[in-house]
Amino acid sequence: MLSQLRDIVEQVSRVENVHAALQLLVKQTCLAMHTECCTIYLANEEMQRLELMATQGLRFHGNKIHINFSEGLVGLVKRSAEPLNLAEASKHPNFKYFSQLGEEVYQSFLGTPIIHRKQVLGVLVVQQKEPRLFDEMEESFLVTLAAQLAVIIAHAQTQGQWRLEKTQQAIRGIPASSGVAIGQFWWDNSQPLLSDVSPASALDIEREQEWLLLAIEAALTDFRRMRKKLDSEINKDTLAIFDLFTHLLNDPMLRKDLKAQIQKGDRADWAVRQVVETYSSRFARMSDTYLRERAQDVRELGQRLLYFLHNTENEQQTFEQPVILVVRELTASLLASIPKDQLLAVISLEGAANSHAAILSRALGIPAVMGVSLNLNTINGKQGIVDGYSGKILISPSRQLLKEYRALANEERELANMVNQRIEEPAYTSDGERIEVLLNAGLSADANIAVNQGVDGVGLYRTEISFLLQHRFPSEEEQTHQYKSVMATYPDKRVVMRSLDIGGDKALPYLPIEEDNPFLGWRGIRFTLDHPDIFLMQIRAMMKASAETQNLSILLPMVSGAQELDDALLLIEQAYSEVVAINASIARPQVGIMIEVPSMLYLLPLLADKIDFVSVGTNDLTQYLLAVDRNNSRVSNVYESMHPAVIMALDHIYQTCKQLKLPVCICGELAGDPIGSLLLVGLGYRSLSMNTSNVAKVKYLLRHTRVDELESLASQALTQPYGNNIYAMMQDFFELKGFSGFIRAGKK
Ligand code: PEP
Ligand code: MG
Numbered sequence: 213m214l215s216q217l218r219d220i221v222e223q224v225s226r227v228e229n230v231h232a233a234l235q236l237l238v239k240q241t242c243l244a245m246h247t248e249c250c251t252i253y254l255a256n257e258e259m260q261r262l263e264l265m266a267t268q269g270l271r272f273h274g275n276k277i278h279i280n281f282s283e284g285l286v287g288l289v290k291r292s293a294e295p296l297n298l299a300e301a302s303k304h305p306n307f308k309y310f311s312q313l314g315e316e317v318y319q320s321f322l323g324t325p326i327i328h329r330k331q332v333l334g335v336l337v338v339q340q341k342e343p344r345l346f347d348e349m350e351e352s353f354l355v356t357l358a359a360q361l362a363v364i365i366a367h368a369q370t371q372g373q374w375r376l377e378k379t380q381q382a383i384r385g386i387p388a389s390s391g392v393a394i395g396q397f398w399w400d401n402s403q404p405l406l407s408d409v410s411p412a413s414a415l416d417i418e419r420e421q422e423w424l425l426l427a428i429e430a431a432l433t434d435f436r437r438m439r440k441k442l443d444s445e446i447n448k449d450t451l452a453i454f455d456l457f458t459h460l461l462n463d464p465m466l467r468k469d470l471k472a473q474i475q476k477g478d479r480a481d482w483a484v485r486q487v488v489e490t491y492s493s494r495f496a497r498m499s500d501t502y503l504r505e506r507a508q509d510v511r512e513l514g515q516r517l518l519y520f521l522h523n524t525e526n527e528q529q530t531f532e533q534p535v536i537l538v539v540r541e542l543t544a545s546l547l548a549s550i551p552k553d554q555l556l557a558v559i560s561l562e563g564a565a566n567s568h569a570a571i572l573s574r575a576l577g578i579p580a581v582m583g584v585s586l587n588l589n590t591i592n593g594k595q596g597i598v599d600g601y602s603g604k605i606l607i608s609p610s611r612q613l614l615k616e617y618r619a620l621a622n623e624e625r626e627l628a629n630m631v632n633q634r635i636e637e638p639a640y641t642s643d644g645e646r647i648e649v650l651l652n653a654g655l656s657a658d659a660n661i662a663v664n665q666g667v668d669g670v671g672l673y674r675t676e677i678s679f680l681l682q683h684r685f686p687s688e689e690e691q692t693h694q695y696k697s698v699m700a701t702y703p704d705k706r707v708v709m710r711s712l713d714i715g716g717d718k719a720l721p722y723l724p725i726e727e728d729n730p731f732l733g734w735r736g737i738r739f740t741l742d743h744p745d746i747f748l749m750q751i752r753a754m755m756k757a758s759a760e761t762q763n764l765s766i767l768l769p770m771v772s773g774a775q776e777l778d779d780a781l782l783l784i785e786q787a788y789s790e791v792v793a794i795n796a797s798i799a800r801p802q803v804g805i806m807i808e809v810p811s812m813l814y815l816l817p818l819l820a821d822k823i824d825f826v827s828v829g830t831n832d833l834t835q836y837l838l839a840v841d842r843n844n845s846r847v848s849n850v851y852e853s854m855h856p857a858v859i860m861a862l863d864h865i866y867q868t869c870k871q872l873k874l875p876v877c878i879c880g881e882l883a884g885d886p887i888g889s890l891l892l893v894g895l896g897y898r899s900l901s902m903n904t905s906n907v908a909k910v911k912y913l914l915r916h917t918r919v920d921e922l923e924s925l926a927s928q929a930l931t932q933p934y935g936n937n938i939y940a941m942m943q944d945f946f947e948l949k950g951f952s953g954f955i956r957a958g959k960k
Pocket of ligand 1: 571672674713808828829830831832833879880881
């Protein structure tokens with residue numbers, strides 16, 4: 213039966229038109245299950261009814277046939293979201309005879325819900341004339357088929373292949389950065405065309421060769437990534453094309469020809485066009501039909517190579533007017549490379565609320581929605597609304613909706629004016645407790661470093677973005693120069709610089725790392741300890757940069773054990789003796805570790821005397837504590853920032869640090885979240901490091917709250933088994949205090 217299942221799915225997924233595909237599916241299912249009738253109904257939530265989409269065996273001549281959710285056995289399957297297997301359907305209390313379907317001839321009934329991401333999209337039913345109880349194997353066959361069908365239907369619905377809805381529906385994604393934007397969608401489908409490349413000679417042959425190699429590597433990584441992402445897809449053809457591309461790109465002949473063409477003096481893109489066209493016409497002349505058809509694939513490969521060739525140039529994207537940028541996968545480096553004033557909002561088909569790109573959107577104050585299913589071709593250039601609070605996207609909205617959202621945007625502006633009034637003053641709670649408010653910086657090559665003079669220093673300077681935006685590792689001198697400008701911006705305040713934290717969702721373009729589980733792999737301190745040269749260079753650069761200001765602290769990311777810390781400390785000591793030999797006035801920096809791997813919760817007392825401070829990275833701590841990828845939109849509902857276990861871990865860390873007299877700060881996103889920041893103060897934390905866009909809001913909230921109120925909320929939170937309860941409890945408090953404007957419905 214398994215092979216039959218695979219056959220059905222493969223046949224169905226090859227059919228372009230979804231209606232024809234469904235018709236094929238019901239026919240094949242009847243054959244496989246030796247039964248006379250199979251029907252697919254799809255749910256129309258707005259009309260609260262199931263609509264018959266395809267059938268083999270029922271009387272259906274293209275007119276719409278509907279069954280209300282409350283009616284009959286099909287309605288029961290939809291409501292209960294469970295399979296129903298009956299040998300004699302007419303004896304069931306919910307049985308209802310629908311004369312227009314002509315199903316009086318059928319006795320037995322097996323129906324199963326078609327479920328996609330917890331939502332019942334429809335019902336798949338088989339019926340038989342003779343009384344027959346379908347056995348367990350048959351039942352599981354139908355359930356499996358329905359699961360596969362769910363993917364096809366969900367995909368077709370997002371592609372707009374049919375519409376069951378009657379009114380304007382919002383598309384929903386994961387809210388990743390709050391705020392409202394109204395404007396035009398812009399989807400970059402301007403792939404470079406081979407035919408547009410004109411003859412050009414290389415100015416520097418070596419550089420062109422290097423450029424080409426980088427593009428080939430980038431393309432290979434992209435194909436591998438795409439293939440892996442599509443691995444669970446049923447359409448084998450889509451997968452095969454990536455294998456073919458990879459194979460071709462690794463072909464020594466092709467590489468040799470490309471190299472030779474550049475060696476002759478041609479620019480890399482012009483070399484690609486010529487070689488690809490030669491290969492493509494060679495394929496086109498072949499007698500075998502299969503090989504002949506590969507000519508087009510070779511051209512497509514050429515286009516991809518061209519794309520990466522152009523992208524390695526890091527050209528800056530410019531728009532005529534600010535846009536709502538739509539991308540397949542938002543990366544921190546893409547976002548960092550576009551001027552902020554050109555972006556009204558961003559929408560990403562991939563990713564979740566705590567990916568680095570999402571963090572950067574929040575840092576920049578740009579509304580963002582991630583993990584969205586959209587038909588890209590239908591939105592380009594259209595007017596739309598992005599609601600970063602709820603994750604809603606509205607395409608070509610009605611006048612009424614535009615009016616409502618404009619009002620919301622105005623409210624936002626008023627709130628921003630209100631909280632910005634006393635931004636320069638230090639943060640005290642209304643009962644006089646001083647809270648240190650620090651800045652998370654570094655994500656955007658630091659145009660924003662000077663913005664916030666109202667902070668008590670920099671609590672986390674992420675050094676990786678300047679590494680991500682280049683074609684090679686920045687030199688010690690370049691790094692020194694950059695770090696110096698950061699420290700000089702806060703000459704009298706502490707600047708905590710984190711050593712390079714690449715890996716995970718931050719891969720260097722010039723050092724592709726291929727791993728099955730990048731977040732559990734070669735990341736942060738693990739990478740830099742394996743590359744002491746890179747680590748030493750960076751630490752020396754930080755120390756040299758601090759010579760005048762003497763305000764540097766060094767923070768080590770992703771430490772999971774004592775040995776890593778020992779090794780890093782040794783290297784830091786080595787770097788210090790090297791720089792102090794040249795400039796004796798350089799002060800020894802304080803050194804701390806990030807608490808983001810759960811092992812540190814237990815090890816902290818044993819390591820405390822080796823370090824000067826700790827900083828809690830709630831983004832990764834949540835990811836590792838809950839075993840949930842912070843970047844994966846499919847499990848974004850499992851990633852709960854206020855999960856009880858996270859709150860308990862934070863309580864434990866605070867209490868341990870207090871006992872050890874170890875300074876502790878929170879630098880994860882929770883510290884800048886309006887609700888999170890107050891909860892953390894309730895747990896005892898007095899040092900919060902956050903994105904610049906949250907500073908004013910958090911200060912305002914602190915000024916209008918007493919510590920004892922927050923302590924009692926925190927102790928209540930520590931007794932809740934559900935994250936939702938903690939969130940709801942905090943939401944009630946916000947309403948009571950008149951802070952609702954800071955959170956708005958739908959967030960988290
Ligand atoms: C964290 O993990 O909470 C953190 C601050 O580091 P990053 O988000 O850069 O991984
Ligand atoms: Mg982290």
